[in-house]
Amino acid sequence: MKTNFKIVIAVCIAIFGLHSCSDIYDTINLNEANSRVIATSQMNFANTIRVGTSITLGDLSSGVVSRLWTLPTGVADIVDSDNDVTSTAANVKAIFNAVGVHDVRLQQVFSDNAFTVLENTAKGKELDTIFKVTVLPQIKTVLKANVLNTNGTLGAALNLSNGAKNQVTAGSVVRYVVESAEGAPASFTWTTGATVVTLSNDKRTLDVRYNKVGNYNFDLLANTARPFGEEKTTFSDLITIIPSTAPVTLLEVKKKDGKISLVFSREIDPVSIKANEFSVTLTDKNNASLSSTIASVTRDAVDTNILIITLNGRTVYDDDKAFVSYSGINSLVTSDGVFSATFSAREAAASGVNVLIGTNYDYSYETIGIASTNWRQNITFCGPCTAANSSYLYSTEQVHSGNKSLKLTVKNGGVAALLNTSDGTDVGDITFPVVAGGTYEVGAWTYLPSTNTFGTSSVEMRTFIISGATQVDPALEFATFNSSSPTNQWVYGKVNVVIPNGTGKLVFRTRNNIGGTTPVTVYMDDITVKKLNLRP
Known part of the structure; x- marks a missing residue:
């Protein structure tokens, strides 16, 4: 038991030591003969590294008479050595320059039968260990983008290049897709300047609506923390949103933060908003009527296609039934000059955060596989x-x-x-x-x-x-x-x-x-x- 405890302590020290710049584990004295302890700097990460980066291999065993590390030919560069295939050192730092899964071999000869970590059975005097090092390529993505037709099908493809200024009418939805990705990126962060409509749970498909006339840049950061790698794709002036003559659509009515939000398909001109042209009817869960006079109707400061209705002294809850009507004629207008049609008794939906987002739950049926x-x-x-x-x-x-x-x-x-x-x-x-x-x-x-x-x-x-x-x-x-x-x-x-x-x-x-x-x-x-x- 004493031997096993010391071996475990050695492994713990090795994990920290192999991640440092100094070879501190070279001074570890197990004080026990013939104990096999092998560690790597990436042992907690399945020995996975990025091409062009290093992994440190450590033999912390006691009672070793001789050892030989063997790496694949033409794959790695052993630091501070003219021999890039074999080494007899206890500590080997190797930079891998070839993508793939590579076998690393350690042959050890002990002075007597050797024991391994937490095992009391002797394994013999000559031990041969092979473990795999996975070398990932640098992250590289292939993107495509299309305007969506009103029925949700793919429309015209966008030219993905700097200064392309693809002309898209205001209120249109554009779908961005990561068609393929090398290097196993774990995260995708999109920056479009547009309003997110949907983002698939694997983060590889993004639908956004461009509500406002102007030029828009594009950024996609694909990265992973361990082994570190990232690719940033940037296009300046990728899209130019031009005025639309299509009718403006009321996409959604929802309860949010005790108020009611009206989500339109394009930016609304704030000067055209008149609170007296809107009305709200409100009842509780038991259908009892509640006062619902409107205190104000304002445009959201960030999402300028959203109007926010605040009631006078009244909070709107998710179990209330709220209905909104608009009676203005040639009054409420988009920034590109299209008037909103009237609407009647549009019910407001609850707008809480979907707790499935950010989990592994396949809520949008986009999981890889069958x-x-x-x-x-x-x-x-x-x-x-x-x-x-x-x-x-x-x-x-x-x-x-x-x-x-x-x-x-x-x-x-x-x-x-x-x-x-x-x-x-x-x-x-x-x-x-x-x-x-x-x-x-x-x-x-x-x-x-x-x-x-x-x-x-x-x-x-x-x-x-x-x-x-x-x-x-x-x-x-x-x-x-x-x-x-x-x-x-x-x-x-x-x-x-x-x-x-x-x-x-x-x-x-x-x-x-x-x-x-x-x-x-x-x-x-x-x-x-x-x-x-x-x-x-």
Whole structure:
């Protein structure tokens, strides 16, 4: 036990020493004969380095009569040595100049049978160890960008170069995509000067809306902290936003910070805003009317396509029902001179942060691989789930955002209850963090093709929450599909649920009870879980 403890101490010292500039581990005295201890400066990072950088290999063993390090020919440069293939030194620092996975060999001869770390069984006098060094290339990305058509399909490609000044009309959405990336970047940071519409969970696909006339630069930083590497792509004056004659669209009405935000497709001229042309009706969760006189309507200081409605002495909560109307004629106008149309009783949605963003949860179905590996059938909520009952796969046929959605087909009498996993089994089930006891809105976008046949029947889609040992059933569906449902368009469905513990797992269940042999096909995208701010 004494020997093992000293070996562990030596390894701990080695980890720190190999990361320093001095060879402090050369002075370590284990005071025990014939103990094998090998360490590297990158042992906590799977011996992975960047091409052109170094790794230090350390033999801290005691009782060594002779040793020989062997590196692949033509791959590395052993520092302070004329021989770049072999070395008998205890400490070898090597700069790797070739990308790939390379075998490094250490042959040791001990004065007697040697023991290894935390093992009491002798391994012999001559030990041969091979470990792999992974050398990554420098980070390099390949980008593409397209204007999106109004139906979400890809439009004209952009010229990605300095001073290109690609002309794009105000209010248009541009999609930027990292088509390929060398060097395993772990992070992508985009700077466009435009409003983010959607960002895929792998951060490789970005949709932005350009609301304001002017010239825009572009930056993308692709990097990773360990092994360090980065590439910064910069284009000056990449896009020139020109005035549009297309109608200005009210994209979204949402509750935010106790106020109501109106999100338009283009920048609004602040001089044209008249508070008396707007009206709000407000009720609480019990449908009791609340006073809702407007104190002010202002343009957001940063997102100049957003108007903020503040009520007089009244905070708007997420469980309130708020409806906004606008009655102005040729009054509210964009900065490029297009008047807003009137609108009536547009309901404000909750606008909390989606807690799935920043987690490994495949909320936008953009995870690499196949759906059957990343999602599994949950027997508890599914009943008898068999492969014959349903099929599900990633699809590019219909997408709400990004590049893919989930295409779900459920046969008559079939049930699909799907749960996100990292390995296709319950061992890899992915959880997300929540505030214990908090009320959350759980929702998703669905697309129902008109090719489905329902007759007089309905198909419901429900969600369940697994929180710790508790299984929460909101007891109502967030989407119902029948002959009167909207088709060939994306529709958002939601339910509110109290999550009892600090983590949650989502189960989406679709049950097909239509008679005959009629299957039901539906696409899903952009799952949201956001905490609600409720009226006290």
